[in-house]
Amino acid sequence: MKTIRTIVPTVIVASLAVAAANICAQTLEKVAATGKITVAYREAAVPFSYLLGPHKAVGFSVDLTQAIIDDVRSQLKKPTLKVEYIPVTGQNRIPLLVNGTYDLECGSTTNTSARGKEVAFSINFFYAGTRLLVKRDSGIGSYADLSKKTVASAAGSTNEKVMKKYSADNNIDVRMVSGKDYAESLQFLEGDRASALALDDVLLFGLRANSKNPNSLEIVGDTLQVEPYACMIRKDDPEFKKLVDGTLTRLMKSGEFTRLYRKWFESPIPPAGVNLSMPMSEPLRANLKVRSDKPAQ
Structure with a gap:
């Protein structure tokens, strides 16, 4: 009897969970x-x-x-x-x-x-595709220039994964720092906590256009991945x-x-x-x- 009492509630709970998931999906x-x-x-x-x-x-x-x-x-x-x-x-x-x-x-x-x-x-x-936003006087014009430098990106973004893979594949030892969102990621660049910001190119154009000093920033690097x-x-x-x-x-x-x-x-x-x-x-x-x-x- 103990076995039955244990199994039945478990089955009911599982069934309710599936039903709830189905309702939520519709x-x-x-x-x-x-x-x-x-x-x-x-x-x-x-x-x-x-x-x-x-x-x-x-x-x-x-x-x-x-x-x-x-x-x-x-x-x-x-x-x-x-x-x-x-x-x-x-x-x-x-x-x-x-x-x-x-x-x-x-x-x-x-x-x-x-x-x-x-x-x-x-x-x-x-x-879109991953590119880099940098300060014009940074001397960074391509991904090869990022060796042993810190690059910012947004936490959970595909750009973060792309940059980590590119760094590993090309042995350029990029150090990644993750912002909670695009705004914080830009702050890392503007505050010199990062030498570059890696995001989808269109987001970089938007962030630059609405930054404190758009003329001080430029977008560089080839498109790494079309997304x-x-x-x-x-x-x-x-x-x-x-x-x-x-x-x-x-x-x-x-x-x-x-x-x-x-x-x-x-x-x-x-x-x-x-x-x-x-x-x-x-x-x-x-x-x-x-x-x-x-x-x-």
Whole structure:
């Protein structure tokens, strides 16, 4: 009898855990039941998602998020659907999505096969690659110049992994220091705690444009790895992925996606009115037609 009493509660607990996981995975049902969708944003990922005020996020990815929310409202026939916004970092964005804290993240997250084991990704909406931000008088023009120097990156980023691998493969003994987010990583460079900042090239353009002294910084080095950005949703939720992909497809086909791209990458953006002057890359231009969700290799 003791054995039965031990096994039955265990089976019940396990069954409840599986059921809870399945309920959590079905985003549209969860949103319809609660009357609320919770979306994530990044606080310093210019021009994708960044703060203009204490709690107001703006950016290219924020605009994509809003379009998805509009389609959720339309599909659920809930025009007054409540929206909650929460900030996430490179370290907590996946755990908080998996455990149901929020429902959707469109920021500056790279679509990788490793991450695909825990979450699902939408159609890719941007392609970036790791480069270096340095001070103009640093004497650093390539990765070879980083020998025995300290390089900053954001904790949990793919750039951190790429730099560690490059350092090991090329025996240049790079010392890595990790910031909790992009803003802190930039502070390491500006405060001379690091000789270079390794991030996706577009993030570096954004950080430089909004830094204390943009003219003192430059972006150097070849692109180490091409990385696709995509929206994150929970795994095993084909209905919500279909909706998110459908929104992005609609924007890409209608030309609205290109308009939003020009707004954030080829026009003056807040807060300082700096123009990143970044024409759309060939991989992204091609994906407006292909609309692939293929992860980085």
